[in-house]
Amino acid sequence: MLEIEDLHVKIGDREVLHDIDLTIREGETHVLMGPNGSGKTTLLRAIMGFSGLEVTKGTIRFKGKDITGMPIHERAKMGIGMLFQRPPTVSGLKLGKLLAVTSGDRAGMVSEYARFLHMDGFMDRAINLGFSGGEIKRSEVLQLMVQQPDFVMLDEPESGVDLENITLIGNAIARLLEKDVHIVNRKKSGLVITHTGYILDYLDADFGHVMCDGVFRCHGNPREILKVIKTSGYKECLACQKI
Amino acid sequence: MPEDLGKMSELSPEDREKLTLTGLEVEMKNREGSFFQVDQEIRQWTSLNEGIEVLPIHEALRKYDWLSAYSWNLVKGDKDQYTKYVADQPEPRGFVIIARKGSKTIYPLQACLFLARSPVQHVHNIIIAEEGAELHIISGCASASYTKTGSHIGVTEFYVGKGARVTSTMIHNWGEEISVFPRSAARVEEDGVFISNYVCMQPVRKVQMAPFVELAGRNAVALFSSIVVCTPGSNMDLGSVARLTAEGSSAELVTRAITTGGTIISRGMIEGVSRHTKGHIECRGLILRDGVIHAIPEIKGNVVDTELSHEAAVGKIARDEIEYLMSRGLDEDVATATIIRGFLDVKIAGLPNALQAQIDAAIDAAERSGF
Ligand SMILES: Nc1ncnc2c1ncn2[C@@H]1O[C@H](COP(=O)(O)OP(=O)(O)OP(=O)(O)O)[C@@H](O)[C@H]1O
Ligand SMILES: [Mg+2]
Secondary structure, three states: OEEEEEEEEEEOOEEEEEEEEEEEOOOOEEEEEOOOOOOHHHHHHHHHOOOOOEEEEEEEEEOOEEOOOOOHHHHHHHOEEEEOOOOOOEEEEEHHHHHHHHHHHHHHHHHHHHHHOOOHHHOOOEEOOOOOHHHHHHHHHHHHHHHOOOEEEEEOOOOOOOHHHHHHHHHHHHHHOOOOOOOOOOOOEEEEEOOOOOOHHHHOOOEEEEEEOOEEEEEEOHHHHHHHHHHHOOHHHHHOOOO | OOHHHHHHHOOOHHHHHHHHHOOOOOOOOOOOEEEEEEOOEEEEEEEOOOOEEEEEHHHHHHHOHHHHHHOOOOOOOOOOHHHHHHHOOOOOOOEEEEEOOOOEOOOOEEEEEEEOOOOEEEEEEEEEEOOOOEEEEEEEEEEOOOOOEEEEEEEEEEEEOOOOEEEEEEEEEOOOEEEEEEEEEEEEOOOOEEEEEEEEOOOOOEEEEOOEEEEOOOOOEEEEEEEEEEOOOOEEEEEEEEEEOOOOOEEEEEEEEEEOOOEEEEEEEEEEOOOOEEEEEEEEEEEOOOOEEEEEEEEEEOOOOEEEEEEEEEEOOOHHHHHHHHOOOOOHHHHHHHHHHHHHOOOOOOOOHHHHHHHHHHHHHHHHOOO
């Protein structure tokens, strides 16, 4: 589904990501962990194709196609979707209006998804304007449900979300990633950034990666990795010579 | 249906379309009255509401002696060269609408002012809403497709009585070489509400206006909204002036301005003369292509306990907002247009749905033509 090879990304004059290799196959969910400022969000933004960063080396392939220089909306159309850690406020634009524009032939599903995420009261609100932390995440998940991407990138979906809403969001994301479909038939893939790991209770992630200072320091079982980080912090990863 | 409505259907399909964009219902659907003037010729007038009278001004002045006290009272004839021009006309044209005490309109009355062959169209309108009346007016102003140059000068005096509610929505659809000089003033009595909306999404040589409202009675409220798109070659000098004369009165002036190459001056002035008054000016501008947006908000407080504020912002659409929508699958042009549409989407509290829909339709039309 996604193959990243030798990716180097610069922001301004500084290289933020170095030498990134990552392969995510159909049906797999990967977890990305790492300390603040290590480059996790930057990687997702590079995959989505945002401006403000420059891919100086390497390639990103999606569904077999080199998308490294492709405009954002074409990547979205190919099936890449992203939940933003901090989405911008689009004042004036109503959430309902955006969903109407993006839903296409799923227009009939919008209100069901909105009810599911308890967002039905937000359709006439300007996107993210005055939304609470948890409401922003629910709005993001709702937009993704309407979009139904094949490859879902989630940038800290549970941060700032209360326990009840984590269940709600976790179940919605599980639906997005077809966790109810048998692994053999599952088509949707995911890349999830998390600091707490709470979201993993809903997702059964297949692989974990630890990023420090713009490079991968570790690949492995996400639960094991999380356990190490929880007990001894990232210094263990930094000291680790396994990679 | 009154037969004289046929007059409006006499227009060419192209001009009917132009008028429809200004909110005029040629078929009178969802309208409670109408007035139709082409150049200086009044073609038709009617009211379907018993409590509301619609008359040409010269007939109204003949019919009601008392009306002269309302004429050239809020707008002075010698205010400037334009009011002078209208005041000097031996044969005044325009409309008078009188909403009797307690009368209510659900649907708006429409006034259509159409510039066809005259070099200048002048109108003088008087609108009186008596105590407790509720009156909604939509004025559509347009020029014929074949009219290349000309001027429109419109003087309007609004009297909003005690507890009355008046909404006035003006949608302009002129041509590139037409100049327009509306001169209007309103007086709002105790507990009265005056809502005035101005929408211009189409090219015009020049529009210059600064409607004035005096909040003369306790707790009177005024809300002015302007939503404009200024194309290359257009010059819009728009302002509203509110004087908070009575205690407890309030005013809000809201502007959404987009330039795609033209020049917009957005003035606003609120003066707090009495205690417990409130005023706010909000002007937001988007420069889509090189052009000018010059916001000049002014507030002046004369007493303790008047609360006045203004906010103005002029800029461009943020790149991260465009890319956010692109990441949901919209291409750059659609993402940009969607954000602009949202920017112009001002929901005006207290405006009947039919009128909000009309404003939305005018913006939709501009959106379809790619601003
Ligand atoms: N626009 C920018 N200008 C300058 N530096 C930037 C910019 N965007 C990101 N960076 C820097 O790049 C580095 C990586 O940032 P990134 O947001 O990818 O971190 P992260 O791993 O997602 O962190 P967190 O866990 O805090 O979200 C940081 O040092 C950050 O300050
Ligand atoms: Mg981040």
